[in-house]
Amino acid sequence: MVKISERNTNTDNSEDALVSKKRKIVIPGEVIASGEDFLPSDGAKRLGNDIVATKFGLAEEAGRVIKVISITGAFIPRRNNVIIGRVINITMNGWVIDIDSAQSGFLPIDASPRFINKNEMDQFLCIGDVVVAKIWSINQRGIDLSLDGNGLGKLEQGFIFRVSPNRVPRVIGREGSMISLIKEKTNCDITVGQNGWVWICGSTMEDEIKARKAVEMVTEKAYVEGLTEKMEAWFQDN
């Protein structure tokens, strides 16, 4: 369970996008850059000589490539995202999992780490159970999940709450720096799903509440620079 934050960082490295001054906020239809030197990526398109934003967010230039990172809005599932979801149905060959997006996820029975008798599927995951899973593939039929990986599986004990999915990279921090700081200072186990669900489990209620406060503070101050240092100071005062 402990290593999961490091896994999360591999899938999304836009954390520093939220703080650096070089990036700017763009609105749909705004020209980000002009000239033939640039290539549009996610959230941008070429219009004649200009690169134009197609959504609201932070425009980021990585070499020649320009992309726009959303800072608000709903969770859009991507492949390899680690998410936290809740079992909402059991079918013949798997579980239907609500992952807080337009489509629900499907966890096939073969994706579970050990053999499961098809007649006793609710012994492993029952309706209402909460799981950490990875998005294995997204196709026209739906979103397939997998439990194959470190830290994935059913969550027992602890509690879950939601933060804005767009603030998740900030909660995790660069290479997991923020989340490991919170874990270390509060002695809690924390898992942050890319869909904005956060699971916290500690030995005492006080620790858990402190961890939740810390996570919520990070989401509120997502645009503050040097937040990891500020959080360290905060932990010293509290």
Add this chain to the structure above:
Amino acid sequence: MAIKRLDGRKQHELRKMFAKVGVIPNADGSAVFAFGETIAIAAVYGPRLLHPQHMQNPATGILRVNYDLFSFSVSDRKKPGSSRRSQEISKMTEHALAPVLDLKEFPNTVLDVQIYILQADAGTRTAGINAASLALAHAGIPMKDLVCSVAIGKQDKDIVVDLTKAEEDFEGGEGPTDFPLAKVANSDEYTLLQLDGKISTSLVKEVLTIAEKSCREIYEVQKKALKEVVN
């Protein structure tokens, strides 16, 4: 020849505008937009799964707008719930916003836009479109541009911008004329043209020129509101 307006505005002057995004924490995107005393609030939910299923489109997501007045928004209490008028304006707003959206990434889903009028003093549909356009952008929906909307009207023979309720009800001279329109901000496309009243064809060209100028002012307000999100 400049005429004097009831609230002391110049002929082609908009009412004082106010815009803010992120006002509803539980929505995926939200905004308020006000033209003077007219205040519209808009919330965007989704893209989310569309029910009933027969409305789903496997090629693209769809837009669903619901416009309504709060019962306390007008001086005579409005009976709550949808009416012929609110259904018509919902549909019309949908048509005004759909051309800028690109929902192909979200097949079988719906984007719900709720527009509520907190306070009505004419121009509620235009304020609603402006608020909805902001809320859609705030929800991070792929769109090619913002939509700006304004109502142009006539006081006898003079073209005036952004009428209040008192001006809209003015019966003198050639009678009241209300000409709401919506424009894609950075292009010449119009997504809404309505006309209530009478206007000579030769004046329409002038109305469009004035509308374009007013839409630019509205666009600046919308732009500012969106850029203020991060502080």
